[in-house]
Amino acid sequence: MKNTRKTALFAALLACSLVFAFVEALFPLDFIAPGIKLGLANSVVLLLVCAKRYKTAAFVNLCRIIISTFLFSNLMGLIYALSGAFFAYIVMFFASKTRIFGIIGISVLGGVFHNAAQLLAAYIIIENSGVFFYLPVLLISGVVSGALIGLCGAAIFKNKNIQKFLNANT
Amino acid sequence: MILLKAIKKTDIVIAAVIIIVAAATFFALPALRQAGKTLVITQNNQIIGTYRIDKDRTVKLDGNTVVIKGGKVKMSTADCPRGICRHHAAISRKGESIICLPHKVILEVK
Numbered sequence: 001m002k003n004t005r006k007t008a009l010f011a012a013l014l015a016c017s018l019v020f021a022f023v024e025a026l027f028p029l030d031f032i033a034p035g036i037k038l039g040l041a042n043s044v045v046l047l048l049v050c051a052k053r054y055k056t057a058a059f060v061n062l063c064r065i066i067i068s069t070f071l072f073s074n075l076m077g078l079i080y081a082l083s084g085a086f087f088a089y090i091v092m093f094f095a096s097k098t099r100i101f102g103i104i105g106i107s108v109l110g111g112v113f114h115n116a117a118q119l120l121a122a123y124i125i126i127e128n129s130g131v132f133f134y135l136p137v138l139l140i141s142g143v144v145s146g147a148l149i150g151l152c153g154a155a156i157f158k159n160k161n162i163q164k165f166l167n168a169n170t
Numbered sequence: 171m172i173l174l175k176a177i178k179k180t181d182i183v184i185a186a187v188i189i190i191v192a193a194a195t196f197f198a199l200p201a202l203r204q205a206g207k208t209l210v211i212t213q214n215n216q217i218i219g220t221y222r223i224d225k226d227r228t229v230k231l232d233g234n235t236v237v238i239k240g241g242k243v244k245m246s247t248a249d250c251p252r253g254i255c256r257h258h259a260a261i262s263r264k265g266e267s268i269i270c271l272p273h274k275v276i277l278e279v280k
Contacts, residue, residue, distance in 0.1 A: 105181035112188050130265065133199055139192035143185050154176035 009165075014060050014067075017044040021068035033137040035080070035118050039111050039145045041068060042088070046110060046153050049092045050103050051166040061089050079125065080118045087117035103157060104150030111146030112139055203263035206279030209243050211236060214274045223262065223279065233273045243277055245270065 021041040029036040041064055048057035065085045069078045088110040095106045115138040123131045156162055211218045211229065221227065221238060228246070229236040234255070237246040242260035245268050255270040267278040 100180045101184065102176055102178035102181045104177050105184050108181065108185050108188070129202060132202065136192040136196035136199075139188055139195070143188050147185065150181075151176070158176075
């Protein structure tokens, strides 16, 4: 694939992810527990991972975290968001490589580990073990949001045009 | 219908596993609390007194009586209408608290 096409594709996907992040920021679910999100912006990364475009997925993930944190959140949140997204990506990478999980399973794992890693980062930074009281809620919400996004992703991924667009290597 | 085909067996398994872990964590959490050292009594957002939990004593407030005994704290009497604070289990670990809303009294273990 030509370089210009690669760049354009990457930019389009990144922009898409950021729009999703914006929509998510409109309906904060923070009253349930800190860090609860729908994970809409991760759907782009999820689709790329399922298309086996691992490098693109990693790069989109990294960029969307940095940019969306600057746009919709504050600098302090960057460490939590980065650790969450990093762990989520690693887990999704291996989940996809192993081929035993479907897109929904990968999304669930991504969501759960994103939340768990954020909680762990919070514990390391504020050194108060009280944060772990949020663990059950975050785990459940990771499953729920992961399942929902996974379902959406599955529906989108079935489309042949989307697969071509993503240059899927299935 | 088509979407249901996208759900693999392992997906359901992993979701179930995580939910079970969440439930287990939920029930194991109270055990995590560390033993408390002092009791801070606050009324109307002002600290009335700080007491060590390892010494048995009775603290009398306006409409409430606090009893520290055997390393635990309980609200022994309270003349508030529903007496919820009286029925609260004894507290002894960091972060636990008994609150008497009508009298605005907070017993907190630190």
